[in-house]
Amino acid sequence: MPEDSTAEGPTGAALLAACSALANPHRLRILGALADGRQYVSLLARQLGMSRPLLHMHLQKLQAAGLVRGELELSEDGRAVKYFEAVPFALEITPQVVKASLPTLPETAERTDHDEKETEQ
Amino acid sequence: MPEDSTAEGPTGAALLAACSALANPHRLRILGALADGRQYVSLLARQLGMSRPLLHMHLQKLQAAGLVRGELELSEDGRAVKYFEAVPFALEITPQVVKASLPTLPETAERTDHDEKETEQ
DNA sequence: ATATCGTGTAAGAAAAACCTTACATATGAA
């Protein structure tokens, strides 16, 4: 068996955050647009044909998930410009990876394994 | 460069469906529970501590995304029992994979590239 | 001063997702 039991997987929280961030067509386009180069918000909004506040919101979600990174800079002519770039992540998801991530999934009250008397099939 | 340009990636629709299906803690638990063996709905609901109608709904979403598969069987004693199992998928997601999937992402009107006069930085 | 460019964010409507309760069916056993 070619299994490498030391292969690190994402935490449940990280996996959930990443998948949630990717579960939207706009955010997929945004991430795709940043795949081969950084860009600043206003221009990116025009390129993608969406409003700037909307793009801002989606970028926040992508950044919170760690898929994208932003940096505020001052351009030559003095204006504040915020550039975003894709984080070079590589997320491999399989049923086993999901299973392995569960212990670190916060959410909805851990199964407290009290009243479970012979619930086996 | 170890790049294999013929490495197939998921379609935009498939990627979006998969990520949407995984963007929920209950569904992560469900998939994790099915990772090493099939199970039928009612028992799975008890094991996961959730209502059967709720589990049913989540299983539908997982199945629609192709991450899980269900089969209705008749047990020895004649009762109809529906077993679900995890599909052995392996989804690798990177910014480049996302970018490559965009042409096959339906949703929100393809950028029709008309009025784009020198929008370059 | 005013216009233009960049930034951020708050308020509220609209849409989608989530979840519970309730009902309906079928089978086997007491």
Added chain:
DNA sequence: TTCATATGTAAGGTTTTTCTTACACGATAT
């Protein structure tokens, strides 16, 4: 028949996400 098991699903409310509109600030250029 009645109870227990399994299945599926519709109706309705709650919660979350999504999106627009509107406002605010700062700097440069006219």
